[in-house]
Amino acid sequence: MPVKPEFKVTLLGAGGVGKSALTLRIISGVFTPTYNPTIEDYYRHDTNIDGVGPCIVEILDTAGTEQFASMRQLYISNGQAFALVYAVDDRASFEEVKEIYQHITESKSPQNISVVLIGNKCDLDDRREVETWEGQEAAKEMCNSQFLETSAKEGTHVFKFFETLVMCLDGRIRSKSK
Numbered sequence: 367m368p369v370k371p372e373f374k375v376t377l378l379g380a381g382g383v384g385k386s387a388l389t390l391r392i393i394s395g396v397f398t399p400t401y402n403p404t405i406e407d408y409y410r411h412d413t414n415i416d417g418v419g420p421c422i423v424e425i426l427d428t429a430g431t432e433q434f435a436s437m438r439q440l441y442i443s444n445g446q447a448f449a450l451v452y453a454v455d456d457r458a459s460f461e462e463v464k465e466i467y468q469h470i471t472e473s474k475s476p477q478n479i480s481v482v483l484i485g486n487k488c489d490l491d492d493r494r495e496v497e498t499w500e501g502q503e504a505a506k507e508m509c510n511s512q513f514l515e516t517s518a519k520e521g522t523h524v525f526k527f528f529e530t531l532v533m534c535l536d537g538r539i540r541s542k543s544k
């Protein structure tokens with residue numbers, strides 16, 4: 367049997383935006399409404415992605431960021447592909463992903479990273495503080511990164527975001543090895 371390619375995906379963003387909820391949705395398909403801000407976990411997910419095929423994706427679900435600036439630096443230097451997650455009902459979390467993106471570009475060149483910008487909690491439309499177009503604009507500045515609004519709660523676009531990130535990463539690796 368051929369060896370499955372392995373990809374590494376890191377979720378970064380403010381505490382409470384739904385990184386763990388998105389991760390659990392990807393891994394187990396369910397939404398758990400509990401909130402434990404300290405959870406930092408690493409998963410090996412055996413999956414099959416359109417256009418990529420069977421593969422293993424290592425998912426690193428990181429904990430809150432402010433208190434863990436040095437940890438964040440470590441995640442960034444070890445990461446290959448990043449989901450920058452904010453919550454559409456939390457303007458501060460949107461500002462924070464822009465800061466995180468700055469940090470990423472300080473230690474990595476744009477051609478060496480794959481980024482997907484994620485506006486999570488899109489089910490909370492009535493409490494929205496960040497408009498869809500703002501997410502789209504921000505994503506344009508982030509080295510053509512992709513943008514999706516997701517809901518871990520309702521399952522909206524969760525697998526699509528995951529797939530997009532792995533496809534970007536796979537495409538980048540392939541184009542380099544040419």
Ligand code: GDP
Nearest residue numbers: 381382383384385386387399401487517518519
């Ligand atoms: P993290 O700190 O970024 O890992 O955030 P969590 O995944 O722990 O989620 C924080 C809180 O937001 C929890 O109470 C979740 O149930 C809730 N949450 C996460 N994703 C969504 C979502 O898409 N919609 C709604 N309404 N709540 C969500």
Ligand code: MG
Nearest residue numbers: 385386403405
């Ligand atoms: Mg978490």
